[in-house]
Amino acid sequence: MATPFYVAPEQMMKDRAEYARKGIARGRALIALEYTAGVVFVSENPSRSLHKTSEIYDRIGFAAVGRYNEFESMRVAGIRLADVKGYQYAREDVTAKALANAYSQALGSIFMGGEAKPYEVELLIAEVDDDADGRNGHELYHILYDGSIVDEHRFVVIGGDTEPLTAALESRWEPDLDRDAAINVCVAALGEVSGRSMDPGDLEVSGLDATRARRRFFRLRDQALTDAINADG
């Protein structure tokens, strides 16, 4: 019988973290940015059907980067949790905080050795204010591959190549943006970092709009997306 090698716990965690980080860094980054009445998700994604963002519940949206099969199953699990809770209690009892905690627990236990390898995903759970003017503020929870969770504000970049994008957004972001201006800030930042102009056909743009009734999630494509980008110059 072969004797297993001893691996120090620190080393094991470091290896797993590096493995997950490398996997995530291979993919393209995704930006989430708050505007007055909501949150927009903008990323480069030439696929029209394999999305990185999704509706979870009335005021809650989901965005992810990394390995598709892994974040897709996380997305479906989130929708299940939200719908089961909303059905048993009331729609307003479904919160992004509870959902972000569930994701954090799940990714944490998978990372700590639950599975042969850690998940190579980073998730973002956004919840928009129920007040259409955004007076109470929106919520953005960034959940990393190891289950650590960060409460973000203004904007956040997940995935590979985050630093130049964060810097590009920092110089462009201003308070009280409207939706189209917010989308343009993201598109301009993506263009600056990649060094080429972004074609609307290669972008996945979606978000949450607090001024909509009940289901706040929206997805912009084709003409609606071109109009939104042109609306702000």
Next chain:
Amino acid sequence: MTFAPNEHISDLPQAFDAGGSSFVAALQRQAPQALPPLLGGSPMPAELRDQLIEGTTVLAVVARDGVVMAGDRRATAGHHISRGDMRKVFPADDSSAIGISGAAGPAMELARIFATELEHYEKVEGEPLSLDGRSNKLAGMVRAHLPMAMQGLVVVPLFAGVDRRTGDRRIFEYDPVGGRYRATNSAATGSGSMAARATLKRLADPEADLDVAARTAIEALFDAAEEDSATGGPDLIRRIYPIVAVIDQDGYRELTDDEVAAHVEAVVETHRS
């Protein structure tokens, strides 16, 4: 040491799980106690039977640009009128409506769980179910309710909607065991449906506009209320009017009380003269 993922996260989706997009299936796994119970056994005792609240007449009419669904507001328990303001027409999603008749408690639960099911499917799959798919799903839910129907808790829904992709306007009727029947131009269910049907047969015109169809629906409810004690007419004193939902390519919309009142007024006028 490795674990199966489900030891850490309950209910991660499985590959090739045909029920994976179903909300009811998720509820069965995660919170079975929240599902409406299905009790078999002896028929319901008479004293309980008399306390059972029942909803009565709902109907639907096809129009040129969409469909109209309407329901009266009366609920009865035995020979009592237990409510005068009950809602029997609900949005199923933004292009279809569900109307309910029969035992009010389970029927309203059916409407709620059906709406959740459609939304859940749409979110998981990224596309809404086809109109046929939705009507089939509802048939399955009525079928699953059969043990309760055997005890007297009969629930008969009515389903109508517009298929966004094809532009089809369709109405589906059901029976207590889950039979699904596509109606041609109009349908009615509940205790006042006989009288309502007679009016609908006479007036329903699939080429009429939505406004005319709404008027037809209200007229049919008016006639049902005259013939059937369990169907309520418009309550002009308390200003409680039938609920009239209009579904077209733009989505689901309910007429305001003022709009319904105007139709009611016009219908009453034709009866006076």
